[in-house]
Amino acid sequence: MKKTTFTILLLVSTVTAFGQITTTKVAPKIEQVNIPYDSTQNFLKGDIYQYIGQELYLKGKAESLRKYGYEGFSKDYTKGTFFGNKSNVYECCDAHNSKYDSLVGKYFKVLDIVTREGTTIPFIEFGKDYEKEYFLKLVRKDNSDTVFYHYDGYEHNFPFIVVGFFEKQKKIFVGKEFVFNDIEFDGATDIQTGKIVTIKSGQKWKCVDLTIEDKYYNLSLIFENSLGEKTANLFDRVLNVSYTDKEADSYKKKFGENIWKTILAGKVKIGMTKEMCELSWGEPQDINKTIISNKVREQWVYTDNYLYFDNGILTAIQ
Numbered sequence: 591m592k593k594t595t596f597t598i599l600l601l602v603s604t605v606t607a608f609g610q611i612t613t614t615k616v617a618p619k620i621e622q623v624n625i626p627y628d629s630t631q632n633f634l635k636g637d638i639y640q641y642i643g644q645e646l647y648l649k650g651k652a653e654s655l656r657k658y659g660y661e662g663f664s665k666d667y668t669k670g671t672f673f674g675n676k677s678n679v680y681e682c683c684d685a686h687n688s689k690y691d692s693l694v695g696k697y698f699k700v701l702d703i704v705t706r707e708g709t710t711i712p713f714i715e716f717g718k719d720y721e722k723e724y725f726l727k728l729v730r731k732d733n734s735d736t737v738f739y740h741y742d743g744y745e746h747n748f749p750f751i752v753v754g755f756f757e758k759q760k761k762i763f764v765g766k767e768f769v770f771n772d773i774e775f776d777g778a779t780d781i782q783t784g785k786i787v788t789i790k791s792g793q794k795w796k797c798v799d800l801t802i803e804d805k806y807y808n809l810s811l812i813f814e815n816s817l818g819e820k821t822a823n824l825f826d827r828v829l830n831v832s833y834t835d836k837e838a839d840s841y842k843k844k845f846g847e848n849i850w851k852t853i854l855a856g857k858v859k860i861g862m863t864k865e866m867c868e869l870s871w872g873e874p875q876d877i878n879k880t881i882i883s884n885k886v887r888e889q890w891v892y893t894d895n896y897l898y899f900d901n902g903i904l905t906a907i908q
Contacts, residue, residue, distance in 0.1 A: 625637065625639075626640070627640040627641070627643075627754065629752070629759075630755070631755065632755045635743065638703055641700045641726060641752070642700050642701070642702060642703060644700050645697055645699050645752070645754070646698045646726075646728070647697055647751045647752075647756070648660070648694060648698065649807050650694050650802070651690065651807055652806050657685065657690075659683065659693075660684075660690065660749060661740075662740040663679065663680040663688040663738070663739055664725075664737070667727075697730075697731040697753070698731060698750075699729050699731060701727045701729055701736075703724060703725070703741075704727050705722050705725070706723045706725065723740065725739060751809060759825070760800040764797050764798065764799060766835075767797075767835040768795050768796075768828075768834055768838075769795075769833045770795065770828075771854060771855075771856050778823070779821065780819045781812070782819075787819050791851050791854045794816075794835055795813035795814065796813065796815075797812070797813055798812050798820070799812040800825070801822075803822050809825040810823060810824055810825055831872070841853070841869070845866060849862065849866060852870065853866060853870040856871070857870060858904060858907065860906070860907070861904060864888075864904075866904075867897055867904055871897075874891050874892055875892060875893065876891040885901060887900055895907065895908065896908040
C-alpha cells in the first residue's frame with residue numbers, strides 16, 4: 591500500500607505591534623513667585639501673589655462716590671458682572687456694584703490668586719500677559735463669605751489697605767519728630783479748628799497717629815507741633831518730603847544753615863549739588879545725560895522746570 595504523506599503547513603501570522611500616539615497633559619507653570627510680603631508697600635502692582643495670606647481692610651469713599659458702591663466684587667470669578675449680570679455681583683447692588691454700606695470697613699483675608707482666560711482688557715502691569723484677568727480670592731472675616739475681587743493692576747482702583755502694611759508704618763512713624771519741606775505744607779489747616787497753619791522753616795512736628803482721613807479716605811499721618819496745632823498729611827506725600835529730626839540735623843551740619851533753609855523752603859539755586867536739589871524738589875521725572883570733553887552734563891526734567899548740572903553742580907535753571 592502506498593503511504594501517503596500529508597504535509598501540513600502552519601501559516602503563522604506575524605502581527606507587528608505599533609505604539610499608540612498619546613497626548614499627555616502637562617500642568618502649566620505656576621506663576622507664583624515665593625517672595626514674602628515685607629509690609630513696605632500697600633499696593634504691589636504686578637507682585638500680586640504676595641497678597642496671599644494677608645488681611646485687607648476695605649476703606650471708605652468720599653460721600654459723592656458712595657452711591658456707586660464698590661466695583662469688582664463677585665461671587666464667581668468665572669462669570670462676569672457686566673451686561674446686567676447682577677446675580678453674580680456680591681452684595682448687590684448700588685448702581686451695578688456691591689452695596690457701599692454692606693462692605694465699607696469690612697476685613698478680608700486673601701486665600702489665593704486665581705485667573706480667568708480670554709479677557710479683552712489689556713493688563714499692562716503683568717508684562718506680556720494681556721489675555722488674563724486676576725482675582726483675589728477672599729474670605730470675609732465677619733461672616734466667612736468667599737468672594738472674589740477683580741485686580742486690574744491700577745493703584746487708583748485698589749480699595750484696600752493691607753493691615754500688615756498699616757501696622758508696620760504706624761510703628762515706624764508714630765512718636766518720631768519730623769521736619770518738612772515748607773512748600774508741601776502750603777495751605778495746611780489745623781484739623782481741630784480748620785484754621786490755616788503757619789509753617790516756620792525748620793519747625794519740628796511730632797507724628798501722633800496714622801489714620802484714614804474721613805473726607806477723601808486717604809491714608810494720612812497726623813502731626814502736632816509745639817503749639818498744639820495738628821495737621822494731616824497724605825502718607826505718600828510725607829515719604830517724599832519729610833526728614834526725621836536726626837536727618838534734619840545731619841543735613842544742616844552737612845550743607846550749612848543757609849542751604850538747609852533753602853531746601854526746606856522748596857527752592858534751588860546755582861551752585862547746589864544734585865543731592866541738595868533732589869532734597870528740595872524731589873526726584874526728577876526724567877534725566878538726560880551727555881558727556882562732552884570729560885564733562886558730565888545732566889538735564890533734570892520736572893513738570894514746569896529744568897535743572898542743568900555740570901559734573902554734579904547746578905549751573906542753570908529754566
